[in-house]
Each structure stands twice: as C-alpha cells, then as structure tokens.
Amino acid sequence: xxxxxxxxxxxxxxxxxxxxxxxxxxxxxxxxxxxxxxxxxxxxxxxxxxxxxxxxxxxxxxxxxxxxxxxxxxxxxxxxxxxxxxxxxxxxxxxxxxxxxxxxxxxxxxxxxxxxxxxxxxxxxxxxxxxxxxxxxxxxxxxxxxxxxxxxxxxxxxxxxxxxxxxxxxxxxxxxxxxxxxxxxxxxxxxxxxxxxxxxxxxxxxxxxxxxxxxxxxxxxxxxxxxxxxxxxxxxxxxxxxxxxxxxxxxxxxxxxxxxxxxxxxxxxxxxxxxxxxxxxxxxxxxxxxxxxxxxxxxxxxxxxxxxxxxxxxxxxxxxxxxxxxxxxxxxxxxxxxxxxx
Numbered sequence: 001x002x003x004x005x006x007x008x009x010x011x012x013x014x015x016x017x018x019x020x021x022x023x024x025x026x027x028x029x030x031x032x033x034x035x036x037x038x039x040x041x042x043x044x045x046x047x048x049x050x051x052x053x054x055x056x057x058x059x060x061x062x063x064x065x066x067x068x069x070x071x072x073x074x075x076x077x078x079x080x081x082x083x084x085x086x087x088x089x090x091x092x093x094x095x096x097x098x099x100x101x102x103x104x105x106x107x108x109x110x111x112x113x114x115x116x117x118x119x120x121x122x123x124x125x126x127x128x129x130x131x132x133x134x135x136x137x138x139x140x141x142x143x144x145x146x147x148x149x150x151x152x153x154x155x156x157x158x159x160x161x162x163x164x165x166x167x168x169x170x171x172x173x174x175x176x177x178x179x180x181x182x183x184x185x186x187x188x189x190x191x192x193x194x195x196x197x198x199x200x201x202x203x204x205x206x207x208x209x210x211x212x213x214x215x216x217x218x219x220x221x222x223x224x225x226x227x228x229x230x231x232x233x234x235x236x237x238x239x240x241x242x243x244x245x246x247x248x249x250x251x252x253x254x255x256x257x258x259x260x261x262x263x264x265x266x267x268x269x270x271x272x273x274x275x276x277x278x279x280x281x282x283x284x285x286x287x288x289x290x291x292x293x294x295x296x297x298x299x300x301x302x303x304x305x306x307x308x309x310x311x312x313x314x315x316x317x318x319x320x321x322x323x324x325x326x327x328x329x330x331x332x333x334x335x336x337x338x339x340x341x342x
Contacts, residue, residue, distance in 0.1 A: 025080040030151035030176040036063065037070030040080070043152040047085070055082060080152075108143055111308060115301040116178015117171050118144065118156070119293070121308040124167040124285075128158050140172050148174050160186070160193075160256065168195070168290025169308035181300035186256075192294035195251040195261060196238070196310065198287040198317070199270040200280050203247040206236035209264045213257050221277065222263035231257045233264050241321045246273050248322055250291075261288060287314050 023044070031039050040052055040061070054060075059067035062081040063074070074080075109121035122128070122136055129137040137158060144156055154176045162170050173179035185191045210232050214225035232254040239248040247270070253260050259278075265271055266278035275286035292307040310318075 023082040023085070025152055027074045027076055027078040027080065028149060028151045029076050030149070030154040031074050031078075032076040034074050034153050035070060036061070036068050036072045036074055036080075039074050039153040042155065051086065055085070060084065074152075106139065108139055109308075111169060112303060112306055113174075115181075116173060116175035117159075117182065117302065118174050119169060119171045119306055121311075122162055122167055122170050122290075123311060124165055124289075124313070127164045128162055128170065136170070137172075144174060151176070154179075159183070161258070162290055163259065163262075163288075165285055166288045166290060167308075167311050167314065168288075169293055169306060170290065171293065178300065181298065181302070185295060185298060185302075188296075189254070190296040192292075193253060193290065194292045194294070195253070196289050196291050197249050197251050197261065197265070198273040198321075199247040199249050199265060200273045200282065201245060201247065201270045202240060203235070203237045203249055203270055206234070207268070209233045209235065209268055211264055211267060213260065213263060215258055222257065222259040224263065224267040229255075229257055231255050231260045231264060233261060235265075239322045242323065244321055246321060248318065262286075287317060289314055 025039075025043055027039065037052065037056060040047075040056075041049070044052065053070065056068070056070045060082060061068045062083070063072065063078055065079075065081075068080070109123075110118065111121055112119040118140060120136070120140070127135040129135050140156060148156065156172055156174050157179075159171045159173055159179065159182045162168065171182060173182065182191075210230070211224040212228045213222045213231045214228040215222050234252045234254065235249050237247050238250050241247070249270075251261055257263075262272055262275055262278050266275070266280075271278045271280040272286035272288055274280055274282040274284040276283070280286065289310055290308060291310070292305065294305050295302045297304075
C-alpha cells in the first residue's frame with residue numbers, strides 16, 4: 001500500500017471505485033506547491049481521470065472548506081475533502097504497494113540508506129517493477145512502509161533501470177528532494193555507473209563504442225542504426241579466460257539507452273556470454289552486474305562511491321573460468337573499477 005494511504009484513504013471493495021466516502025486527505029510537506037489535480041491523481045490512483053475531473057468541475061472537491069480547481073496549488077496542512085464519489089464501473093489497479101498473498105517477501109540487500117535514497121543490490125532474475133506480484137519495487141515499498149514521512153503525491157520509486165536478468169546496484173528515492181537531486185546528477189551526466197560483464201570472444205584492448213540505437217518495440221530489442229538515439233559505452237578487458245573464448249570486462253555506459261550494453265556488445269562482435277537474444281551461441285544465461293555508482297561532489301549528501309558485491313552465481317562462474325587473481329580484483333570493488341587488465 002502506498003505510504004500514507006492506509007491512514008488517510010479508506011478502501012472498501014463495495015465503495016465507488018474501491019473508495020469509501022467521505023474521503024479526507026491532509027497535505028504534507030512534499031505536496032506543498034503542487035497542483036491539486038496532480039496530488040489527487042497520486043493519492044487516489046484507482047479513481048479514473050474522467051471521474052476525478054468531473055468531481056473538480058462540479059465543485060465536489062473541497063480544500064479547507066472551499067471548492068478547489070485542478071490548477072490550484074496545495075499547501076502543507078490543507079484538508080482535502082470529497083464528500084461523495086459517484087458510482088462507476090471502471091476500476092483501475094492502484095499504483096501503490098501490492099501484497100503477495102501467502103508468500104513472504106525476501107529481505108533487501110541494502111547498500112546505503114540516507115539523503116533521500118535507498119540503494120540496494122538487486123538479484124539477477126528479479127524484475128525492478130511490472131506485472132510480477134513479487135518484484136523489487138514491491139519489496140522496497142514493503143520495507144519503507146511506515147518508515148518515511150506521509151505524502152499524498154510522492155511515491156518512492158526506482159531512479160534508473162536494470163534489466164530483469166541483470167544484477168547489481170540500483171537506487172530508489174525515499175523523498176521528493178532525494179529524487180530531484182539524483183535526477184539532477186543524472187541530467188548533468190556526472191553520475192558514473194560501472195558494470196562488469198562476461199563477453200563472448202577476446203576483447204584485446206579498451207574501446208569507446210559510439211553508436212546510434214534503434215529500439216524495436218515488437219521484438220523488444222535494440223539495434224545499431226543510423227539516425228536514432230546516440231549510445232556511448234566505454235569498455236576495457238579486466239581478465240581473459242585461459243580455457244574458453246571469453247573476456248571479463250569493466251563497462252561504463254555514458255548514456256542510458258535500453259539494452260545499451262547488450263546491444264552494443266553484440267554489434268561490436270562481443271555479445272554477452274549466454275545472451276542468446278543478442279546473438280550469443282552459449283545456452284546459459286548471461287552475466288551482467290551493475291558494480292558501482294560514483295557520485296560527484298554534491299550538496300545532497302550522497303556518498304561519493306557505492307558498490308554492490310558480485311553475486312555468488314557470478315563469482316562461482318568467474319572461479320570456474322578465470323585465474324584466481326580475478327578474485328583479488330573484486331575484493332576491493334572501487335579498485336576494480338579503476339585498474340587495468342590482469
């Protein structure tokens with residue numbers, strides 16, 4: 001359930017659109033200055049937009065006792081009252097936390113909590129969000145429930161992407177200010193994200209891949225194609241397997257396109273080992289791990305460097321296929337990012 005909605009919005013399957021009336025909402029600090037209609041869209045996610053704007057047009061939404069307009073700005077402490085909600089047939093699934101009946105959510109591997117962020121180490125095979133009833137966003141919402149200040153219009157959420165098969169570091173916002181500060185760092189291009197990947201083939205030297213990517217929505221794949229979105233990835237070998245034709249590489253994408261590392265690696269002749277979607281001949285799943293986030297100096301108080309330990313299946317695979325020196329490389333993940341090949 002979304003933060004605060006269990007206190008300020010009563011839910012009943014028998015009520016209009018799932019809500020009992022009257023609905024009373026109290027604006028918190030994160031809501032101050034936001035448009036009334038946007039606050040209501042966040043606070044009442046099961047209410048269809050047509051019903052919401054009908055309530056606003058007819059003066060059925062009272063703010064501190066007076067009819068409110070959609071463009072009105074909400075103030076901290078304002079009491080928003082909806083005495084009646086006309087019955088309707090359309091019910092949308094809420095955007096809040098969804099429980100997993102009969103199944104306990106697994107604990108989070110928390111790397112950092114503070115400054116408006118929750119940074120966790122995502123396991124491979126777990127979706128960040130989406131239709132899965134157990135995904136990382138559900139686990140984060142469950143963990144944060146009751147731990148963050150109430151807000152009608154702010155919901156914690158992931159601040160960047162990781163594919164379902166990819167493991168590693170990912171940041172969630174826990175406050176509106178944290179979300180704004182992280183987004184500002186992303187937009188400025190000063191956040192350095194580093195991955196480790198196992199490539200098919202022998203990458204002999206460092207390279208800077210600069211391509212234009214096209215996203216095929218039907219195939220759910222990205223392809224290098226002229227005239228589309230620019231993708232820049234810097235990559236260097238960290239170790240080579242002595243028994244198989246593979247390379248352990250350190251990868252730093254400078255842009256954030258969907259499947260950027262996977263599609264560019266395949267385009268340049270080094271698909272991720274086991275990434276059959278992008279042309280690998282190997283049958284097992286691929287190994288791609290988001291190793292670290294490096295922040296610039298910032299007023300938000302974000303740590304300069306955060307790392308996510310390589311998961312056991314990945315480290316076991318490294319032990320089977322690479323020299324033991326590889327483990328020394330990853331004992332200090334910060335040094336692993338900066339060192340050259342073994």
